[in-house]
Amino acid sequence: MVVVMTSEATAEEVEAVVRTVEAAGGDAFVSRGVHRTIVGLVGDVERFETLNLAALPGVSDVVRISSAYKLVSRENHPETSTVTVAGVPIGPDTFTLIAGPCAVETEEQTIAAAEMAKAAGAVLLRGGAFKPRTSPYAFQGLGEAGLKILAEAREKTGLPVVTEVVDAADVPLVADYADMLQIGTRNMQNFALLQAVGSIGKPVMLKRGLNATIEEWLMAAEYIAQRGNLDIVLCERGIRTFETAYRNTLDVSAVPVVHSLSHLPVMVDPSHAGGKRELVVPLARAAIAVGADAIMVDLHPEPGAALCDGPQALVDVDLEALTKAVREMPPMLGRRVVTIEG
Ligand code: PEP
Ligand code: MN
Numbered sequence: 490m491v492v493v494m495t496s497e498a499t500a501e502e503v504e505a506v507v508r509t510v511e512a513a514g515g516d517a518f519v520s521r522g523v524h525r526t527i528v529g530l531v532g533d534v535e536r537f538e539t540l541n542l543a544a545l546p547g548v549s550d551v552v553r554i555s556s557a558y559k560l561v562s563r564e565n566h567p568e569t570s571t572v573t574v575a576g577v578p579i580g581p582d583t584f585t586l587i588a589g590p591c592a593v594e595t596e597e598q599t600i601a602a603a604e605m606a607k608a609a610g611a612v613l614l615r616g617g618a619f620k621p622r623t624s625p626y627a628f629q630g631l632g633e634a635g636l637k638i639l640a641e642a643r644e645k646t647g648l649p650v651v652t653e654v655v656d657a658a659d660v661p662l663v664a665d666y667a668d669m670l671q672i673g674t675r676n677m678q679n680f681a682l683l684q685a686v687g688s689i690g691k692p693v694m695l696k697r698g699l700n701a702t703i704e705e706w707l708m709a710a711e712y713i714a715q716r717g718n719l720d721i722v723l724c725e726r727g728i729r730t731f732e733t734a735y736r737n738t739l740d741v742s743a744v745p746v747v748h749s750l751s752h753l754p755v756m757v758d759p760s761h762a763g764g765k766r767e768l769v770v771p772l773a774r775a776a777i778a779v780g781a782d783a784i785m786v787d788l789h790p791e792p793g794a795a796l797c798d799g800p801q802a803l804v805d806v807d808l809e810a811l812t813k814a815v816r817e818m819p820p821m822l823g824r825r826v827v828t829i830e831g
Contacts, residue, residue, distance in 0.1 A: 490537050491559050491715075492517075492528040493550040502547030503528065509540055522717015523690030525549070527560070529715065558707040558751070560714035561721070566752040572720045574692050575649035575668040577612050577827060579722050579754045584819035585783035585827045586811075587651060587756075589615040591798040592628060593635035601790035603642040609808040610815055612827050613669070614639070614648040615785055619655045620797060621675050628796040636666035643668075647829065651694060651785075657685035664689045674699050674726055674761075677709050687716025694785075696724045696758070703743060707751055722754045723747055724785065725776075727762030736764025736801075739772050744779040756783035760801045766792070769803055770810045777818040786811065 492506055503519060506528050510517040515532025530537055534553070543551045552565050559565055571580025579585045588611035590602040603614050618635025620628065631638070639650045649668035654660055655676060663670060669692045676682050677698035686693045693713055697706045710721050725744060727737025739762035747755045759772035769786055776784050789795045789802035803811060819826050 490530040490534050491552040491554075492530065492542055492548055493552065493560075494526040494528065494547050495549040496525050498526060498547030498549075502545070506542060506545055506548065509542065509545065510537065513537065513540055520687075520716045522688055524719070525717045527715055527717055556750075557704065558711040560719060561707055561710045561751045561753055563750055563752050568752060569748070570719070570752045570754060572692050572722050572754055574613060574651070577649055579756065579783045581754070581782065582824060583782070583827045584777065584815065584824040585613065585756075586611045586815050587613040587615050587783055587785035588788055588803075589651075590617075590789050590795070591760075591787045591802065592617045592620050592796055593631055593638050594628075594796050596638050596641065598790060599638045599642050600645055602788055603646045603648060605788050605790060605805070605808065607646045607648055607829065609788070609812045610826070610828070612648065612829055613651050614642060614646065615651040615671070616642070617653050617797070619653055619659065619663070621653070621655050621673050622797070633662060636663065640666050654682070654686065657681045660685040660689055664691050667691065669694055669722075672696060677701055677706065680712055683709055683712035684716050687713040687718045689718065692720035692722065693718065694722045694724050694756070696726050697728065697740075697743070699729045699737070701728075703746055703750070707747070710751070710753060722756055722783065723751070724756045724758055725762075725781075726758040735762075735768060737762050739763065739775070741775050741779045744776065744781050748780060754782040755780075756785060757781040758785045760785070760787040760798070760803075764798075764801050766801055766803060766807060769801060770807055770814065773811055774814050774818065777814065777822070780822070784815075
């Protein structure tokens, strides 16, 4: 059982919940987030039912959910949530395009990529300053210098910024620059990192682990929610299968399945799924068709010179096809395409 406190709940009101639970022989674990405090209860649930915790001052909700993940489950919250990133919605009524270079390499390359993203209809700019690379010899990103370039690109284009954080110790630094924090596939079960982003007041994009089941993915989201941050968007980016003809297998089924299990928005990254430029637009169309709330694509002004993931980066001609799909398909499914105007 989980007790969600109102955003105005005082420390005394939280303490009163803890004392009531402990007096009934249970344990209460308090997680104080920026937006809300969550109290997790361990012990005899039937006994807790008799305590009428919902009536205590400062309590907003008492969640009695049998599934392993509670705060992110649809059972807890029947309406699909909308996550707003610096004014840009990601949710059930809209469709949001996110685009940018896989890695921030130089100021010139990033600004050029941001202009390409904006021209293609993207409303959020994504670029990596901290890159989780398979090889320790590969380009690891520019770090804080990259975050500064992203902030400059936001200034020039007006596009809010999404960027990855790979280490719990870097969360405050990255949150100072970013409008949304990305947790990459390799870190989906880095629990210290999940708790750190759960304690910060910025939306989080949680990518699915390379070989994570949907339940493991939702449990990872629960780690973030349990720290008080429910502004989470789940991102399907392909899973590892026996197939070697492309990089990963985009699990299109995950989109409607996760929508049925969770109230969180679900998006797709077709670039990291296919790993090849020619697959990105077809996979993006598939993502829109199965009900993704957003997609995120890699692009680059000069993919041949890219320091990371050049083969999957879109160039102008592919972006035209992508823009067409993004303008035309979501309205057929009852969604409004989010534009820079709103
Ligand atoms: C990325 O988005 O740049 C990235 C590294 O993706 P993933 O974590 O999905 O591999
Ligand atoms: Mn990449």
